[in-house]
Amino acid sequence: MHPEPRPSIALQDLRNRIHQLEIGGRRTVRVLPFGISEVDGRLPGGGLALGAVHEVAEGGDLGVIHAAAATLFAAGILARMTGPVLWCLRASDLYAPALCQVGLDPNRVIYAEAPDEKTLPLLVEEGLRHRGLTAVVGELAKLPMVASRRMQIAAEHSGVTAIILRRWRSPAAASAEIGQPTAAVTRWRVSALPSSPLPAPGIGRRRWRVELVRCRGGVAGEWDIEGCDEEGRLGLPAHLADGSASRQGTLIEGTARAVGLRFGT
Template identity: 50%
Template sequence: MGRTGRTTLLQDLRAQVARIERRGMAPGAATLPFEVPALDAALPEGGLARGALHEACGAGADAGYGAAAALFAAGILARAGGPVLWVSEHFDLFAPALAGAGLDPERVLHVEAGRDVLLAMEEGLRHPGLSGVVGEVFGRLGLTASRRLQLAAEATGAIAFTLRRSRKDSDASLAEPSAAVTRWRIACVPSAPPLPWAPDTPGLGRARWRLDLLRARGGVPASWIVEACDAQGRLALAADLADRSAAPEAERRRAAG
């Protein structure tokens, strides 16, 4: 994209943000709790930091796992309130899926930015009218670029998410240093069995994720099996795991016998 194209992109972005910023900003709290004690206990101040950059990726090739990372971010921003800027290379955002995770499509301004995803993200983060900014990033995200996004988020208090996308099962660039305050990995796992007496048969219940907190500045890395975001954007510990110990299933059965 040439200089003229970039100038037009930024002018259009500023105009569209100005039109939606009247819809209300998010609450001024410094953190946004998940309201799941196990998750909030692993994060400093008991929740996800506002005014900060966060990173999420799937646990494998983007075609299979990228949607889970996107819905994870959508659920968080659904509860944050206010308008959201979603930036991607191409127009592939599926609005009904966002709505299913609690994020009303009317709150979302989608920008197709080509190779200028990071530029559009930074511009959006510097605008005080947005409560959240999401950028879908293919390939490498340098430390300098992520620091710029972090500083921009700090200036306005918006929640920033980079969704790291890859066409490969294993991408070394996803492990490179980043200024993100938290780094998450999301994998889809079988949902609950339809019959309680057949625990080895996966079911068609609420979708489940293995949620890995890989890095948390001032927090504790951890992993959970959770039920995916509901229509209010809320996660929950898997119902059949929430009240059980972490002991392997075989040990529990021996103890019961």
């Protein structure tokens, strides 16, 4: 009787990956709550799943104001974690003091600037394999399904969280990509709104419209909430907290201020 042939390395690796996918739904998932019941109640486990891939995109008309809001939303999530963050990007326009305003210490951030768009997903995937990192951010215009699946598998193995910050070059590019399926566990869209009103002249706390467009195992939703504070925490506007219907506010945070939060102008 001849012994049963041993499977090739490639075949065994494929079997291991299939097994990990099969048990993925049964594994214990750690979560990071937002601290707002209206949002956490829509998410499985009551918070953002860690060790998974999440997408964050700018909403409204594409522009630097909404791009700043999406970036700060992502940075606020990272601020409520501990440990180093790898931030993969193409353009060196990320303004470190803005990250500090929402609680993300720039000393925690390691920057990796890719030479081209094709290299960025590889940087993200490689970063997700290192358990010494807390999270990896990838500023991507395109997120193919195959690449997102590889990221999700890497995140599940290492426990490192991935935030894919979608940065489209034009409205046409956004229209072509926004409806494409990915393996991300959640997909968020963030738009800037008029800031919270103050009893005296001035600019109040930033305010965003946050949309949970897609959530695996959860329920989509949309909220008008106050942007991240110095600890990365979101808040309910006063008119929602006390039940009133006032929606007055100043111009969207002041265009110069919002642009400066992303690009340092």
